[in-house]
Amino acid sequence: MAKDRTAYVCTECGYDSAKWLGRCPSCGAWDSFKEVRLGKAPVASYRHADASASGADSSHRVKRLSEIEHTDEVRLDTHDEEFNRVLGGGLVKGSLVLLGGEPGIGKSTLLLQTVLKMQDLNVLYVSGEESEHQIKMRALRLGGGDISILCETSLEKIYQQAEQFNPDIIIIDSIQAISSEQGEAFPGSMTQVRDCAVSLLRYVKETGKSVILVGHITKDGSLAGPKVLEHIVDTVLHFEGDRHYMYRVLRGLKNRFGSTSELGIYEMQSGGLRAVSNPSEMLLSRGSEGLSGVAVAATIEGARPLLIETQALVSSAAYGNAQRSATGFDIRRLNMLLAVLEKRAGFKLAQKDVFLNLAGGIKVSDPAIDLSVIVSVLSSTYDQAVSPGTCMAGEVGLSGEIRSVTRISQRVSEAQRLGFRRIIIPQMNMKGLDIGNGGIEVIPVGKVQDALKEVFRN
Ligand code: TYD
Ligand code: MG
16 A cells, blocks of 8 residues: 655745755745645556556547547637637637736736627626625726626635536636645645646636636746646637737637637737737837837747837946846847857947837747847947838848748738838748739848848938
């Protein structure tokens, strides 16, 4: 007989250790280790598995792929175009979805307003954090409507209510607030959160209902519960944005039923989140044309073209070490681009402070923004504005070459749609590009220097 085992688990990040530690080596939290009992042996022994496999249950035997029946998954319409798109065309029946994000970013608002629109479905909104009264107030703020609410933190009681109420979708806000009475760990601990999620996964697979979990993520992203949950759930959505800006981006990080390249953009207003169907128009502040330090990048985020302004401020370093700071852009990549400018194009920037900002507080991971970053840095350095009506796309390589980017025709047509007169693109992208009716001048460039000549042409 295996004996009960115990371990010490960090309540902040779930790191486990055989002995108690004062400080978690994984997340750095102090005094966060609590003892948990792990029960019997961690995995079924070989002999045990062998015995149970001899049972007649056909769902547990080895099958050929051709034997398995194909059925398309049923998708439920959330009546929110952006939300549907990020989910891959609606919420899959019998799936477990995790919506992660920092506290206060708008997760509860997004879900509540979506639920309010789903009047054709039976949705149960379970809140473990807010009172009925608070939810009512928020719903009124979002425009009202009638939905079913349950304020409860016990998983068993949620199951009980769900059995009576028989909803199609259950929203649980948040998974960190829920605990199981059977679990031995205390509520909110990593073990509890994980056990509840595993239990809910089993629940959705057995009943065919869909469950959306809300999970809080701390500022540095990696800590707290949701990272552990990502392996368990079917779909992970991330709601992000800078709290001081109004834009929020809903991104798919993992999706067992669709692609993760989709993106939903919302604007936080006093009456809730409004889907932004035309993001480029909002992200471009037309007033900044003709100013130095500003350039427009034709990027693709997810599968959508997005024109974004990069703004740079370059000034002489006041004290010894030059400062570099970037908002919405990877600082290491900025340093790399500055090194390319220094080494390959002969610009002396080592003694300069460089500040970079992407307008709107949106994070961009598309490398095609590189060229625009370089151009805005030089535009600020020499106090010379980019010639009007110009935008650009291109990844910058270590030898100063402009590398090709994906989906070039989409970028060109978005730039044209928004009234840009010229777009600078990588030479290598010219092959096979259909310029269409020629409403926009497409300028191919091969090296950083060539691009600069074009950009600052008056
Ligand atoms: P919330 O949805 O509670 O965030 P989360 O569930 O992710 O913790 O709300 C986030 C913020 O949104 C809150 O501070 C106030 C703001 N807000 C609006 O600006 N407009 C609105 O209509 C609502 C409901 C909230
Ligand atoms: Mg909330």
